[in-house]
Amino acid sequence: MSENTNPKVGLFVTCLVDLFRPNVGFSAVELLEAAGCDVHVPRAQTCCGQPAYNSGDKADTKEIAKQVLDAFEDYDYVVAPSGSCAAMIKKHYPEVFEDDPALLSRMKALSDKTFELISFLTDVMFITQTPGEFSGSVTYHDSCSGLRELGVKEQPRKLLKSTGVEVREMKDSEVCCGFGGTFCVKYSDISNAMVSKKTQSIDDTGADMLVAGDMGCLMNMAGKLKRQGSKTEVRHVAEVLAGKLDTKPISGS
Amino acid sequence: MELTSHNLKSNAKDALGNEQLQRALGNVPKGFIDKRAKAAAALDEFEALRDKGREIKDHTLANLDLYLEAYEQKVIENGGHVHWAKTAEDARRIALEICQKHDAKTVTKGKSMITEEVELNEHLLNHGIEPVETDLGEYIIQLRDEKPSHIIAPAIHLNQGQIEEDFRREHTHLDEDRDMSEPETLLAEAREVLRKRYFEADIGFTGANFLVAETGSSVIVTNEGNGDLTQTLGKVHVVMASIEKVVPTLADCSQILRILARSATGQDMSVYTTFSTGPKREKDPDGPKEYHVILLDNGRSDMLGTEFEEMLRCIRCGACINHCPVYHSIGGHAYGSIYPGPMGSVLTPSLAGVDKAGTLPNASTFCGRCESVCPMRIPLPKMMRHWREKEFEQHLQPKAARYGLALWAYLAKRPKLYRALVSFAMPALSVLGGTKKRISSLPLASGWTKHRELPAPEGRTFMQAWDQREALKQEAN
Numbered sequence: 001m002s003e004n005t006n007p008k009v010g011l012f013v014t015c016l017v018d019l020f021r022p023n024v025g026f027s028a029v030e031l032l033e034a035a036g037c038d039v040h041v042p043r044a045q046t047c048c049g050q051p052a053y054n055s056g057d058k059a060d061t062k063e064i065a066k067q068v069l070d071a072f073e074d075y076d077y078v079v080a081p082s083g084s085c086a087a088m089i090k091k092h093y094p095e096v097f098e099d100d101p102a103l104l105s106r107m108k109a110l111s112d113k114t115f116e117l118i119s120f121l122t123d124v125m126f127i128t129q130t131p132g133e134f135s136g137s138v139t140y141h142d143s144c145s146g147l148r149e150l151g152v153k154e155q156p157r158k159l160l161k162s163t164g165v166e167v168r169e170m171k172d173s174e175v176c177c178g179f180g181g182t183f184c185v186k187y188s189d190i191s192n193a194m195v196s197k198k199t200q201s202i203d204d205t206g207a208d209m210l211v212a213g214d215m216g217c218l219m220n221m222a223g224k225l226k227r228q229g230s231k232t233e234v235r236h237v238a239e240v241l242a243g244k245l246d247t248k249p250i251s252g253s
Numbered sequence: 254m255e256l257t258s259h260n261l262k263s264n265a266k267d268a269l270g271n272e273q274l275q276r277a278l279g280n281v282p283k284g285f286i287d288k289r290a291k292a293a294a295a296l297d298e299f300e301a302l303r304d305k306g307r308e309i310k311d312h313t314l315a316n317l318d319l320y321l322e323a324y325e326q327k328v329i330e331n332g333g334h335v336h337w338a339k340t341a342e343d344a345r346r347i348a349l350e351i352c353q354k355h356d357a358k359t360v361t362k363g364k365s366m367i368t369e370e371v372e373l374n375e376h377l378l379n380h381g382i383e384p385v386e387t388d389l390g391e392y393i394i395q396l397r398d399e400k401p402s403h404i405i406a407p408a409i410h411l412n413q414g415q416i417e418e419d420f421r422r423e424h425t426h427l428d429e430d431r432d433m434s435e436p437e438t439l440l441a442e443a444r445e446v447l448r449k450r451y452f453e454a455d456i457g458f459t460g461a462n463f464l465v466a467e468t469g470s471s472v473i474v475t476n477e478g479n480g481d482l483t484q485t486l487g488k489v490h491v492v493m494a495s496i497e498k499v500v501p502t503l504a505d506c507s508q509i510l511r512i513l514a515r516s517a518t519g520q521d522m523s524v525y526t527t528f529s530t531g532p533k534r535e536k537d538p539d540g541p542k543e544y545h546v547i548l549l550d551n552g553r554s555d556m557l558g559t560e561f562e563e564m565l566r567c568i569r570c571g572a573c574i575n576h577c578p579v580y581h582s583i584g585g586h587a588y589g590s591i592y593p594g595p596m597g598s599v600l601t602p603s604l605a606g607v608d609k610a611g612t613l614p615n616a617s618t619f620c621g622r623c624e625s626v627c628p629m630r631i632p633l634p635k636m637m638r639h640w641r642e643k644e645f646e647q648h649l650q651p652k653a654a655r656y657g658l659a660l661w662a663y664l665a666k667r668p669k670l671y672r673a674l675v676s677f678a679m680p681a682l683s684v685l686g687g688t689k690k691r692i693s694s695l696p697l698a699s700g701w702t703k704h705r706e707l708p709a710p711e712g713r714t715f716m717q718a719w720d721q722r723e724a725l726k727q728e729a730n
Contacts, residue, residue, distance in 0.1 A: 013715050019679050020708060022715035041719050043672075046665045051658065054619060054638060056645030060662035067666065095635075144620040172282075176578045180618025185700030186654070187616055190265050192704035193582040194618075223705030226691055251708035252690030 009037040010075035012068070012089070012114075014082045015047040016215035017236075021250065024215065027242035028081040028117050034242075035125040037079075042071040048080075048088040054181055058096065065093045066103070069110055077124070078114040081238050082214045083146020086116040091149050116146055117238055118213055122155040129162050132243030136208035137166040140237070141198070141221065142174045143214040156213060156237045163241060170201040179220040195224045202232060209249075211237040222251035255372070256605055257589030261612040264587035277412050278584050285575035288519025289626065302512045307630045309505045310566035313497075314557065320466040320499045321548070327469025331531030333544035341371035344493060344549045348373055348458070351545055352382050355489055357455035363473060363480035364388035365460025366404050366569060367493050367549055369591045370604070373458070384458075385450045387479035389443050396423050402585030404592065405517055405571040410584045413439070447479070457487035457541070461494035462513065462568065464546070467502040470530040471546065474513065474523040481527050490529065490541035495549045497565040509568060512628040517570040552604045560639045564599050566629040573623035573633055579616055588613060595623035595633040599640070607643045611650075614640035676717050683712040 009032055017024045025041075032039045049064035068089060072078045080086040090111045097104045121127040138160060146152035160167050178184060178194025185191075198221055202210050210225070210232055212218050222234035233249040257264065268274055293299045313320055325335040338344035344367075352360060360377065362368060362384055374384045374395070386395040390408035394401060396419045401407030408416070417433045420442055433439060451457075459480055463472040471492040473480045484490045500506050514520040533540030556562055574580050574594030585593035590601040590610060598613035607614075614637035623633045644650055664671045685692050686709020694702045701707055 018715040019675055020710045022711050022713065022718050025715035025719070041716070043716075044668045046668050046671045049665070052662050052665075054641065055650070055654070055658050056638065056641030056643070057658060057662065058642055058645075060658075060666065063666050064662070067668070144618070144622070148621040148625055174622075176618050176620035176622070178578070178618065180620070182654075183616075183618045185698075187262065187265065187579075188700045188703055189262070189269055190579055190582050190616065191618075193269050194578050195705065197578075219708045220705065222708050223691070223701070226706040226708075227693075227704065247711060248690050251706050252686075252688075 006036050006038045007076040009039050009077045009079050010072045011039055011041050012045060012048070012072065012078055012080035012085060013041065014080055014085045014215065016219065017081055020219065021215055021236065023244055023247040024081050024236040024238050027236065027238040027244045028079070030242040030244065031117065031121060031130060031238060032079060034131050035121055035127050037077075037125070040075065044071040048085040050084065050088050050181060053088065053092060053096070061096055065089075065096055065107070069093075069103075069106055073106060073110050076113065077120065078110065079117050079120050080114070081117040081236065082216075083116045083143050083150050083152050084214050084216065086114055087145040087149035089114045116150050116152055116213065118156045118159060118241075119146075119150060119152045122159065127159070130159055130241040130243075132163045132241045132245075134163055134165050134240050134243070134245065137168050137206075138209045138211045138240065139168045139170045139202055139205040139207035140173065141170070141177060141202075141210060141212040141217060143212050143217045144176050146213050147174060152213065156211075159241050160211070160237065163243075165240065168205040168207045170205045170207075172197075172201055177217045177221050179216045181216065184220055191220075192224075195220055199224045199228060199230065203230060207232065209233045209235060209240070211235055211240055213237050218250050222249070226251045256601070256609055258601065258610045258612050260589055261587060261616055264589055265583045265616075268583040268587040273412055273415065274410055274584050277410050278581055281409060281575060281581055285518065285571075289516060289572060289575070290519075292515040292519040292521065296511075296515065299512065299515065302508060303628050303630055306509045306512055306568075306628055307566060309500060309508060310629060313500055313505075314562060314565055317496065317499070317554075317557065320501055321496060324464050324466040324469060324499050325548075327466065328531065328544075328546055329469075331469045331544070332534075333469065333531045333546060336545065336547045338547050338549045338551070341549070341551050344371045344547050344551070345373060345376040347547050348491060348493065349376060349380055349382075351489065351491055352377065352456055353380075355455055355543075357382055357489075359383040359385055359450065359454050360456040360458055361385050361387050361451055361454040361483045361487060362391070363457070363459035363475065363483040364391050364407070365458065365493060366401075366591065367460050367495055368458060369401060370551065371493070371549065373493070385447070385454065387447050387451070387483050388475070389440060389477060389479075392443055392447065393419060396420075400586065400591060402593065403571060403574060404569050404596070410586065451482045451486045454483075454487050456489040456491060457483035457485075458491050458493060459484050461492050461498050463506045463509070464494055464499040465503055465506050465528075466499055468528075468530055470503075470528045472506060472526065472528050474510070474526050476518075476520075476524040478525050481525060484527070484529055485540055487541055489543040489545065490532070491545045491547065492529075493547045493549065495551070496553055497567075513568055513570050516572040516626065516628040556603050561599065561603050561636055563631050564596075564603065564636060566631055567596055567600070568629060569596075570628055572626045572628065576622045576626050578620065578622070579618070588616075595637070596631075599631075599633055599636045602640050602643075607640050608647070608649055611640065611644045614638075615644075672716060675714055679710040679714050680712050683710040685709065
C-alpha cells in the first residue's frame with residue numbers, strides 16, 4: 001500500500017467493457033473513487049488472455065500475462081469489473097508460470113492484489129453503501145468464474161439491497177448461462193439450449209432487470225432475452241450500484 | 254471403444270431436437286443435485302472426507318505398481334487368478350478364454366463400465382456366448398441395443414413409456430393386458446425375468462468399485478442386489494476392473510465409500526456394498542468355484558506422471574455428469590463416447606487419443622460446477638484445458654479457429670495497434686446497432702446471431718472516453 005491512505009488501484013477494464021460497454025468502466029471508476037481509491041487506467045491493456053488460454057495457446061497466454069504484469073504490478077490493487085478476468089489473473093496466471101520461478105513470484109504478487117470489483121468493494125474496502133439508487137426489482141445471475149473461483153455470491157446481493165433494490169432470486173442462479181467464451185459460437189446450439197433455460201428462469205422472476213458481474217454472460221443473456229422479445233432490462237451490477245443508468249441497457253430496451 | 258465424438262455438434266443438434274430425450278433429461282437435475290447437496294450437508298466431515306479421499310488415491314497412484322502387486326499376491330493366496338490386460342483386446346481375449354474353458358453358453362453381468370469400455374458383450378456374442386445384463390438400466394438398454402448414456406444410470410435417457418414398450422415387445426410370454434403403469438411393476442417384471450437367467454448362467458461378470466490390496470477383495474456397490482446374485486450364483490466369478498481401482502486397505506476403501514454414494518445418488522450408502530474375496534472355500538455354503546480378476550490398463554499407466562494423472566482418482570460416482578449443464582442439454586449419447594460428461598471429456602482423449610476425441614474437452618464452458626462437486630477433487634476444467642493445449646500443439650483445431658485466434662493474439666499483444674483498430678471498429682459497429690442498440694445478423698458472427706441478438710457497442714471505447722476525460726481534467730488544471 002502507498003503511504004497515502006488512498007490505495008492506488010489499477011483498473012483492469014476488460015476487453016468487453018472497453019469495446020462494448022464503457023459505462024461499466026465508468027461505473028467501476030465511480031464506485032472505486034467513492035470508496036476512496038485513487039483510480040488509474042494503464043494504457044497498455046487489451047485483454048487478460050483468456051481466449052488464448054482456453055484455446056490451449058500457452059505461448060500467447062504467457063506474453064499477454066506478462067504484458068498485464070508489466071502494466072499493473074506497481075499498483076496497490078488491480079481491480080476488474082469481471083469475475084472471469086479477475087480469476088484469470090488471480091488464479092490462472094500463477095498456474096501458467098508454474099515452471100518459471102522468477103516470473104512466478106511476480107505473478108503470485110500480482111495475484112494477491114487482484115480482485116473482482118464488487119468483492120473488492122465489500123471485502124477489501126469494507127463498503128456497505130454505494131451511490132446508486134434504484135427502486136425496481138432485479139434478479140442476479142451468478143457468473144461461474146466469480147462464483148466458483150473467487151467466491152463472489154453474497155457481496156453483490158448485499159450491496160444491491162443497500163441501494164433499495166428488491167433482489168428476486170431466480171431458479172438455478174448458479175447454473176452457467178452457456179456463454180463460455182468461444183464455446184457459445186463453437187457449440188452454438190448447446191449454448192442456445194443453456195441460455196434458453198436461463199432466460200426462462202429470469203422471466204419467471206418477473207424482475208425489472210437482470211444484473212450480473214460479467215459482460216460476457218450479460219451479452220449472452222441480453223442477446224437471448226431481446227431475441228425472445230423480453231422487456232427485461234439487462235445491466236452490469238456496477239452500473240446499478242453506481243447509479244449510472246442513463247445509458248441504454250445492454251442490447252437496448 | 255467405438256467413438257463418434259467427432260460428430261458431437263450434429264449429435265447435439267439431434268439430441269436437442271429429440272423430445273423424448275429432452276423430457277427424460279429434465280429429470281436429471283431433479284433426481285441427483287438436491288439429493289447430493291442434502292447428503293453432503295448432513296455429514297459434517299464431508300469436505301474433510303473429500304480431502305482424505307484425494308490423499309488416499311494420490312498415495313496409491315504414486316505407488317500403483319506396489320499396490321497392484323500386493324493385491325495380485327493376496328488374490329492368489331485366496332485361491333483366485335489374476336490376469337493382466339494391457340489393452341481392451343487383451344481383456345476381451347482373456348475373458349473369452351475363461352468362458353470357453355468352462356464351455357459357457359450364457360454369462361450374467363453386473364453393471365460394469367469397464368466391460369462397456371472393452372466392448373465385452375459384442376465380443377462374447379460374436380463367439381456364441383450370450384451376455385445377460387442384470388442391472389435394470391443395463392438390461393433395458395441391452396434390450397434396445399443401446400449404449401449407456403450415463404455411468405451410473407445407463408437408461409436415464411429413457412422415459413417410462415419407452416421402457417414399457419420395450420418390455421411388452423420382449424417379454425412376450427407375459428400377459429398382454431398386464432398393468433405396467435407404476436415404475437415398481439417394471440422393476441418387478443425385470444426381476445422376475447432375470448431371476449431364471451442367474452441360474453442358467455455359467456459365469457458371472459462384475460466390475461469393481463474398489464480392489465483392496467490388503468485383502469485381495471473386489472468391492473461392488475449396487476442398489477438392486479443383482480451384482481451379488483451375479484457373482485455368487487455362477488460357477489465362475491470374473492471381475493474386470495481397471496488398474497486405478499486399487500486402494501491399499503479396507504479402511505481406505507471405507508473412507509471413500511462414505512463419499513461415493515453421497516456424491517452419486519445422495520444415499521448414505523448404496524443398498525448393497527459387497528466384498529468378494531476369492532472363490533468358495535471348503536466350508537462356505539455357496540460361492541463360485543473359480544475367481545478371476547482381469548486387470549485392465551488400456552492407456553491408464555500412460556497417464557501416470559502426466560498432467561492427466563489426477564483423472565485416475567475418479568471413482569465413477571457420476572456427480573460431475575449430474576451437475577453438468579452441457580450434459581443436461583444433450584444427454585450422454587451425444588458425446589459419442591462410453592464415458593460422457595466432464596469425466597469422459599478428460600478420460601476419453603486419454604484412452605482413445607486427442608486426435609479422435611478432441612471435440613469432447615472443447616464442449617465445455619469451464620463453468621467449474623463439475624470440479625466443485627467431484628468427491629475426489631479432480632480439477633476437470635483444468636485437465637480439459639490441458640487437452641486443448643495438446644490439440645493446439647498438434648494443430649488439430651479447425652483452421653478458421655486457429656487463424657482467428659492467431660489474429661486476435663497478434664493484436665492483443667500490440668496495445669497501440671489494437672487501440673487504433675478498435676477505436677475505429679467499435680463506433681462503426683455501434684452505428685449498425687441503430688437506436689435499438691442491437692444487431693440481429695452480422696457476417697462472421699452467425700455463430701452468435703443464429704440464436705441471439707448481438708448487443709451493439711455503446712460507441713467510443715472506454716479507453717477513448719477515458720482519454721478524453723483525462724484530457725479535460727488536464728485542461729481544467
